[in-house]
Amino acid sequence: MLDVALALEYLHHGQSEPVVHCDLKLSNVILDDEMVAHVVGFEGRVPTRGDIYNYGIMLPEMLTRKKPTDEKFVGELSLRQWVKASIPYKIMEVIDGNLLRTEQGNDAITAKCDVLAIMELGLECSRELPEERIDIKDVIIKLNKIKLQML
Numbered sequence: 001m002l003d004v005a006l007a008l009e010y011l012h013h014g015q016s017e018p019v020v021h022c023d024l025k026l027s028n029v030i031l032d033d034e035m036v037a038h039v040v041g042f043e044g045r046v047p048t049r050g051d052i053y054n055y056g057i058m059l060p061e062m063l064t065r066k067k068p069t070d071e072k073f074v075g076e077l078s079l080r081q082w083v084k085a086s087i088p089y090k091i092m093e094v095i096d097g098n099l100l101r102t103e104q105g106n107d108a109i110t111a112k113c114d115v116l117a118i119m120e121l122g123l124e125c126s127r128e129l130p131e132e133r134i135d136i137k138d139v140i141i142k143l144n145k146i147k148l149q150m151l
Helices: 002-013 049-064 079-086 105-125 136-150
Strands: 029-031 037-039
Touching: 002 037, 002 049, 002 136, 049 079, 049 105, 049 136, 079 105, 105 136
Parallel strands: none
Antiparallel strands: 029 037
16 A cells, blocks of 8 residues: 555645546555556645545555445444444454454554554545645655564
């Protein structure tokens, strides 16, 4: 997901005018032979905060393996609300069990801290008001910190 964040940073800040994807979702992220993520399906030049929101929804979607359109999310319940309600004590209950296979207790504690940090970042990115959403540059800083903790 760091690759996707770096691509967004380049699009939003690496040119004279920001380029916005407008339809950022897991199906628009492809992996090459070296497992490097690439973003496809661009839309144009509009405010960048919509991409940040979509990125924030992709993070829990990836870890829970639940789409925002899953039948579980009806009425007032959304993927974001479901994840937010699980933080911090029930976070491991919403994570896809196939993603966190550990053999030692310390690994499980570290994994929980990493998952919690990623989910909280997703919530920061997907705040309701665009002006309250974190900037992609700050997302990259946080993702790099999480990556270092995982190593």
